[in-house]
Amino acid sequence: MRFENVNDIAAWRLCLGCGACAWACENKAVNLIDVTDDGIRPSVGESCQGCGRCVEVCPGADTSHGKWAEGVDPELSSSWGPVFEVWEGHAADPEVRFKGSSGGAATALALYCLEKEGLYGAVHAGADKDEPWKNKTQLSKSREELLGKSGSRYSPASPCDGLGIMEAAPSPSVFIGKPCDVAGLRKAQAISAELDSRTALAISIFCAGTPSTKGTIDLLARFRKEPSEIESLRYRGNGWPGNWTAESSAGTSSIPYKTAWSFLQRYRPLRCQLCPDGTGEFADISCGDPWYREITPGEPGLSLILARTDKGRRVLKAAAEAGYLKIKKIDSSLLEKSQANLLAKRRAIWGRLLGLRLLLAPVPTLSGFSLFENWKGLSAYEKLRSVAGTLRRALRREYYRRSRSFPVRAVLRDISIIRKRGAI
Numbered sequence: 448m449r450f451e452n453v454n455d456i457a458a459w460r461l462c463l464g465c466g467a468c469a470w471a472c473e474n475k476a477v478n479l480i481d482v483t484d485d486g487i488r489p490s491v492g493e494s495c496q497g498c499g500r501c502v503e504v505c506p507g508a509d510t511s512h513g514k515w516a517e518g519v520d521p522e523l524s525s526s527w528g529p530v531f532e533v534w535e536g537h538a539a540d541p542e543v544r545f546k547g548s549s550g551g552a553a554t555a556l557a558l559y560c561l562e563k564e565g566l567y568g569a570v571h572a573g574a575d576k577d578e579p580w581k582n583k584t585q586l587s588k589s590r591e592e593l594l595g596k597s598g599s600r601y602s603p604a605s606p607c608d609g610l611g612i613m614e615a616a617p618s619p620s621v622f623i624g625k626p627c628d629v630a631g632l633r634k635a636q637a638i639s640a641e642l643d644s645r646t647a648l649a650i651s652i653f654c655a656g657t658p659s660t661k662g663t664i665d666l667l668a669r670f671r672k673e674p675s676e677i678e679s680l681r682y683r684g685n686g687w688p689g690n691w692t693a694e695s696s697a698g699t700s701s702i703p704y705k706t707a708w709s710f711l712q713r714y715r716p717l718r719c720q721l722c723p724d725g726t727g728e729f730a731d732i733s734c735g736d737p738w739y740r741e742i743t744p745g746e747p748g749l750s751l752i753l754a755r756t757d758k759g760r761r762v763l764k765a766a767a768e769a770g771y772l773k774i775k776k777i778d779s780s781l782l783e784k785s786q787a788n789l790l791a792k793r794r795a796i797w798g799r800l801l802g803l804r805l806l807l808a809p810v811p812t813l814s815g816f817s818l819f820e821n822w823k824g825l826s827a828y829e830k831l832r833s834v835a836g837t838l839r840r841a842l843r844r845e846y847y848r849r850s851r852s853f854p855v856r857a858v859l860r861d862i863s864i865i866r867k868r869g870a871i
């Protein structure tokens with residue numbers, strides 16, 4: 448299907464919410480709106496000139512790999528994309544390690560880049576100071592600013608809406624985001640030489656899908672908390688994996704990360720269910736949790752770290768040598784043991800896409816993920832389930848037609864925030 452602009456992509460539920468379209472639009476016609484029960488979505492206004500740049504950078508419509516670089520591990524690539532090396536480790540700084548989601552590796556790497564590689568800053572998402580139950584793209588230029596945004600946030604964030612900051616910076620920066628955000632960054636780099644020259648390193652965190660803001664609102668409601676009362680909200684970190692903790696003047700509510708995630712994961716939108724890239728395949732370095740064994744209570748955090756490019760491999764080693772990270776190489780089979788859920792999802796995707804295709808619904812282009820090869824590895828029952836389950840859901844939720852909620856202007860009463868490009 449030919450998409451005229453990102454309104455079409457959002458209406459067919461293919462938007463991933465990275466925000467690259469807002470950066471790409473030279474007429475500032477794309478606003479990003481947090482659609483409470485879906486995610487951050489674009490709304491294209493009347494100043495759209497139909498240039499198609501927003502579609503060109505959209506990873507929701509098309510996320511595709513080119514050829515693997517030399518040195519990529521052939522055993523891993525069909526399940527995990529390009530991987531040079533698999534490491535386990537943590538930030539050497541105890542505070543960075545403690546506050547981080549896993550072992551604080553993403554923050555430690557960014558800190559090394561700022562302090563030792565002379566990079567201008569880090570563009571990434573953190574809690575919005577004014578509405579801490581939401582996220583905002585920000586530029587960090589110091590240890591304190593980086594630390595203030597460490598920890599995973601299981602709610603919509605669109606770090607690519609900050610690509611303008613990187614592009615306008617006097618020297619290159621580091622970008623941190625989810626796999627889809629990094630895929631959006633790469634597509635944006637391909638159309639802007641300026642941005643490309645200002646992108647020194649891309650770090651991805653692993654991601655099984657982003658729950659909508661409604662997930663957070665409903666979880667707060669379980670503790671009789673209104674979003675407007677919230678003074679601080681963390682989803683994990685401050686220990687491994689840490690607690691979901693909401694603070695308001697009425698007191699603090701806290702539950703283990705796992706309990707919060709099992710509640711929130713039900714709020715992930717369709718496009719996240721169709722995403723084969725859970726581990727940041729377009730990044731230089733990606734970081735996740737080494738869940739290959741039981742964690743004992745109180746155990747200090749650890750990160751699973753993938754070097755995905757030559758540059759990533761060099762920075763990882765240099766950060767360790769400079770004393771920012773403590774790392775050791777681990778057997779690559781521990782990747783599958785750690786992230787079995789992400790692999791199971793990837794295996795189901797070819798069947799899910801088939802289910803949607805049978806209803807003539809548009810599906811994303813996803814080349815280079817070995818989707819059919821992965822699907823063939825499922826049992827007959829699982830194969831059937833991947834197709835039939837999607838068909839059933841698609842019929843019930845009317846995925847075979849455009850969502851009536853888009854363009855989002857039509858449902859202004861349902862949305863909670865409108866962020867104009869450049870307002871961050």
Ligand SMILES: Cc1cc2nc3c(=O)[nH]c(=O)nc-3n(C[C@H](O)[C@H](O)[C@H](O)COP(=O)(O)OP(=O)(O)OC[C@H]3O[C@@H](n4cnc5c(N)ncnc54)[C@H](O)[C@@H]3O)c2cc1C
Nearest residue numbers: 547548549551552553554598600652653654655734735736
């Ligand atoms: C929606 C979501 C799903 C996840 N699913 C998985 C999973 O399936 N498997 C797994 O192992 N781990 C998952 N994680 C957790 C995350 O990948 C790991 O904790 C990772 O190891 C990062 O830890 P760290 O200690 O290195 O990062 P930290 O040092 O804590 O830094 C985290 C960085 O991520 C950025 N960030 C946080 N939240 C977001 C967001 N929502 N969007 C964009 N950037 C963000 C911050 O700006 C910060 O720079 C998920 C996280 C999220 C937000």
